[in-house]
Amino acid sequence: MIRDAVDAVSAAGAGGGAGRAAERLRRAVALMALLAVLHAFFRYLSRRSLFVAAREVEKELRRRLFSHVIRLPLPFFQGTPTGDVMSRLANDLSAVWLLLGPGVLMLTGTCITWLIAIVFMLEISPALTGLSLLVAPLVVVVSREYGRAFHRQHRGIQESLAAMNGTLQENVTGIRLVKAFTLEEREEGRFGADCREYYRRSVAVARTSAKFHGAIGFLAGAGIALVLYFGGRSVIRGELTLGGFVAFNAYLAMLAFPTMAMGWVINLFQRGNAAMGRINEYLRLPAELPEDAPGPPGGTPSPPPGAVSPPTCPILEVKGLVFSHEGGEKVxxxxxxxxGKGEVTGLVGPTGCGKSTLLSLLAGLYAAPPGTIFWEGRDAVEIPLTERRGRVALVSQDPFLFSDTLLENICFGKESPNPAAASEAARAARLLDEIEEMPRGIETVVGERGISLSGGQKQRATIARALYGERPVLLLDDALSAVDSETEREIFEGILKASGEATVLFSTHRMASLSRCDRILVLDEGRIVEEGTHDGLLSLRGRYFDLYSRQMLARELEEAT
Amino acid sequence: MTPPSDGFFLDDRAETQGVDWRLLRRLLRYVAPHRGLLAGALAALVLGTACQLAGPYLIKIVIDRHVTPRVLPGMAGWVLLYLAALAGAMGFLFLQMYAVSALGQRVILAIRAEMFSRVQRLPVAWFDRTPTGRLMTRLTSDVEALQELISSGLVSTIGDVAVLAGTAAILLWMDARLALVVFSVLPLLAVFVELLKKRIRAANREARRKMARLNAFLQEHVTGVAVVKAFGQEGKSDRRFDALNADYLAENVRLTNYFSLYFPGVEMLASFAVALLLWHGGGGLISGAITFGTLVAFLEYAQKFYNPIKDMSDKYNILQSALASSERIFQLLDTDVSPEYGEPAPxxxxxxxxxxxxxxxxxxxxxxxxxxxxxxRVDGGVSGAGxxxxxxxxxxxxxxxxxxxxxxxxxxxxxxxxxxxxxxxxxxxxxxxxxxxxxxxxxxxxxxxxxxxxxxxxxxxxxxxxxxxxxxxxxxxxxxxxxxxxxxxxxxxxxxxxxxxxxxxxxxxxxxxxxxxxxxxxxxxxxxxxxxxxxxxxxxxxxxxxxxxxxxxxxxxxxxxxxxxxxxxxxxxxxxxxxxxxxxxxxxxxxxxxxxxxxxxxxxxxxxxx
Missing domain, CATH: 3.40.50.300 (P-loop containing nucleotide triphosphate hydrolases)
Structure with a gap:
């Protein structure tokens, strides 16, 4: 803050020194040099402390936002494009930093410069001050308008950039098809159109920006011209000293930049404000809490599990579970x-029958209504979220690995990785041999920053991850679709051996895998329509038989001939 | 099917030292088809700078011929001329900025199209060993860095250089001795800038890398949020994120330190130049060696001279990173296409x-x-590629x-x-x-x-x-x-x-x-x-x-x-x-x-x- 006072004083020194005696000149120059040093010193301090503080705030906000966002319920992520979440976590946060750091610095700096300069200018000549400030509001308005237009157009640019990158991404992902179908030229056409749109918008922004710079430069210069004429006339008429005239000009020049910057600052504030609003939108969304276990509406505390549930209680029981995704039909x-404990149960049914939803509900990823899911006789809603999720290892349809080492990925569910146990889990998932062939074994980095695994390898890695934690219940959601049936059989044997007493519920499209289950559930249109062993269900000649025989039809035809 | 050289993968470390003229020449080849536009831009630049630099000189005339001798008649004319010069300067500024941007965008358009059609024709094996995410970064952010150079860096750098050269020339012409006083701080400034520049550049690169790491982590955790939840690892993710976040902050604080030193430092040196100018100029004025108007004009010119120098380092940064980007772009353009796009064998x-x-x-x-x-072998660029x-x-x-x-x-x-x-x-x-x-x-x-x-x-x-x-x-x-x-x-x-x-x-x-x-x-x-x-x-x-x-x-x-x-x-x-x-x-x-x-x-x- 002091820097601007220094600014003002130094210019006063310059003005006062000119045209006077050599002695005064020397003193003024020495003073000016001293002030320049002080000025630089204070500016260093103010910039540094303000920027560091703003960065600290940014960091804290980012920390809070991330930790909040990953605790938002899963439906939020399904309803929100990744790009949107990322833009709040990245772009909006930097908009907030720009407001707090450069924005605040410029604002205070500008205000102080203005105040001090105007005081000095008024002292020199009130009339000239009024005259020269005529253009100031115009400058602010113009730069603000420009900021708005620029922002709007810039968003357009961002959109067309996104479209362009989308085409690019699609092309790169589908490169085999592009080549196989000789679509190179068609793709070039599509991409070219995107590029030209982007070009058009970029040039439009460049025009806006060039116009603004011209206009603002002219306005600022016009103020100087006014002072030059009227100030010069005052000096000629003897109303103003030459030194005063020069000093006045110096002050005016000093104000030119802050005035221009004012428009920019206003925009920074508007944008930062909007960004903060968007961030708050997320922060206000209710997150899942680890101890989140709202009792049933009546509020009766759950009795201790051992007291009520007989020892024969099934490990997991589902009763009349009805569920629909937000705003959707009942799934x-x-x-x-x-x-039952240690049971291996198969879950089968056509696409869209609700298998994945059911498994996600059991894993505690969606909130099930009270009184529908019971863990050893205890209503799931009464069990703290972390505990509920800790009982289950879910392997989902779409294998997701982090770009980290295989070790970290397999040991994801535990705080510190244990290489020996991880290898064991990988062995059970029939992945160990391949891991050992990799350049750095289990320390090999996979994903974006490392090597890419095949679909089957990814699936097996996620199974190893699920086995590693030794959780009591294992849920596999069509988790072996990309491995062949022989490997699948081996993996199942590995799972059963590794998990020992574990209870397994798995969904599959591969009917042949079901024959060794203790029990099979047939899900159709949101209901369990049949339940029993493989042979029992086949003898029913119902839905299961139907599904099974379609897959096996060819074989039977073969046998008949 | 030659594997791309390591530079393509080691994006974090890739950096060209100094200005690589070979790269610049190759970039210029893309400019050649738009010669007309370039000529127009340069003409506007020269005229605009001339108009701009005329301003302070006109002020000197007003002071020396009218204000000091107290002659009012005719002063309005000079002031109007000043306004006209200003209008001209701004008009040409508009033309020049517009033309240079359009030129830059056209060059980028051409590079984009060429890159796209090249990428499509690369062998499938190349795509196998290049993770999609990294490839996308190369295809997008490198081009954006180059575009940044051309659309903002280039426009203002050309303008700045013109202003610097013009100002120096006018100062020397008006009063060589006084001009040397203005320039006397330059060596000191050069040393100061040079000392900080390297650190700023390194810190900047490091900060950007940490930002990229942070964002990659974020992206991954948003995409894989179901896994985090299913395994109840929110707390672990928090802690890992905190570490990355703190890293990023530390780097930014370092950067802020340098920048906080840089701008006030340059300004201080510029103020010293002005003080020296007043010292010598004031003395000259008292002894009648120079006119009052000359001194005022000198003060104005000195300001114009030091302003562009302030953000020279920034510009240099942009140039550096753009050149590094263009090197990678050219590397991509030089990668051999898949053999099937060639002529069939004899x-x-x-x-x-x-x-x-x-x-x-x-x-x-x-x-x-x-x-x-x-x-x-699909290799993350660790070792033994190929x-x-x-x-x-x-x-x-x-x-x-x-x-x-x-x-x-x-x-x-x-x-x-x-x-x-x-x-x-x-x-x-x-x-x-x-x-x-x-x-x-x-x-x-x-x-x-x-x-x-x-x-x-x-x-x-x-x-x-x-x-x-x-x-x-x-x-x-x-x-x-x-x-x-x-x-x-x-x-x-x-x-x-x-x-x-x-x-x-x-x-x-x-x-x-x-x-x-x-x-x-x-x-x-x-x-x-x-x-x-x-x-x-x-x-x-x-x-x-x-x-x-x-x-x-x-x-x-x-x-x-x-x-x-x-x-x-x-x-x-x-x-x-x-x-x-x-x-x-x-x-x-x-x-x-x-x-x-x-x-x-x-x-x-x-x-x-x-």
């Missing part, structure tokens, strides 16, 4: 079944 | 390769003769007659898909020959080869657009393809029918529907050979049933090679090729293979007994 319409 | 080789004495009628549609192939994996194919030989349906079976990793990829010439066989209707595929021009064969990938990939557009991208035979693949049946149940938008990567259709569309697309070109990497594994039995019903129609009378995962597909094939660890173990009809009692028989029993 599950009254599902009931129970899993 | 005739002589084709003659030699063609089996002599074979009657035309007995030539098989597809023939592999002792084909060896290994995938290049080392190869164990062979995926070890002397594969088989033949398939025209009009027959062939099925390849085998465990994962036995090389089934590789056979199809080699037939499409996504990769080049290392040894041996692949013949299509008796011609070595290396001698068949790309367009012709790919016109003959059609491919259905295991993971159905659709381009954004409608169902119809997707099918039509395959070829002209759309209607027949739609009904043969059964697309018309499910499409009639959709609201928009065939013009239903399939969404990003076909996301709005079910997996089974996507497969049907991709089969239809393959049929639309009425291929002589259909290659199908069966993907029924992730489809529910009902959709599979639909696809299976369609397949006989699709395959009838067509030469086809199917990587089969379903027994039913195998059973309907005329020839079965059993692969094991990169070799063809058995080859024949279903009955022959069952009777032989080999791998096929074992696979067959497994499928049912498990």
């Amino acid at each position: 599950l319409r009254g599902v009931s079944f129970a899993l | 005739r002589g080789r084709a003659e030699k390769a063609r089996p002599a004495g074979r009657a035309e009628s007995s030539v098989p549609a597809i023939e592999f003769r002792d084909v060896w192939f290994s995938y290049p 080392a190869e994996r164990p062979p995926a194919l070890r002397g594969v030989s088989f033949a398939l007659e025209e009009g027959r349906a062939g099925a390849i079976v085998g465990a994962t990793g036995s090389g089934k898909t590789t056979v199809l990829s080699l037939l499409c010439r996504f990769y080049e066989a290392e040894r041996g020959h692949i013949f299509l209707f008796g011609r070595d595929i290396r001698d068949i021009p790309r367009g012709e080869l790919r016109g003959m064969i059609s491919l259905v990938l295991q993971e159905p990939f659709l381009f954004s657009g409608s169902i119809l557009e997707n099918v039509a991208s395959g070829g002209a035979n759309v209607d027949a393809a739609l009904s043969a693949a059964g697309v018309d049946r499910f499409a009639s149940g959709l609201d928009a029918g065939l013009s239903t938008d399939v969404g990003e990567r076909g996301g709005r259709l079910s997996m089974g529907q996507r497969q049907m569309v991709s089969i239809a697309r393959a049929l639309a070109r009425n291929p002589k050979v259909l290659l199908l990497d069966e993907a029924t594994s992730s489809v529910d039995p009902e959709t599979e049933h639909g696809i299976r019903e369609a397949l006989p129609r699709v395959l009838a009378g067509r030469t086809s090679l199917v990587v089969a995962h379903r027994l039913s597909t195998v059973l309907s094939a005329d020839r079965i090729i059993v692969m094991h660890k990169g070799k063809v173990r058995e080859w024949g009809t279903h009955e022959e293979l069952l009777a032989a009692g080999g791998i096929y028989r074992r696979l067959h029993t497994l499928q049912f007994d498990y």
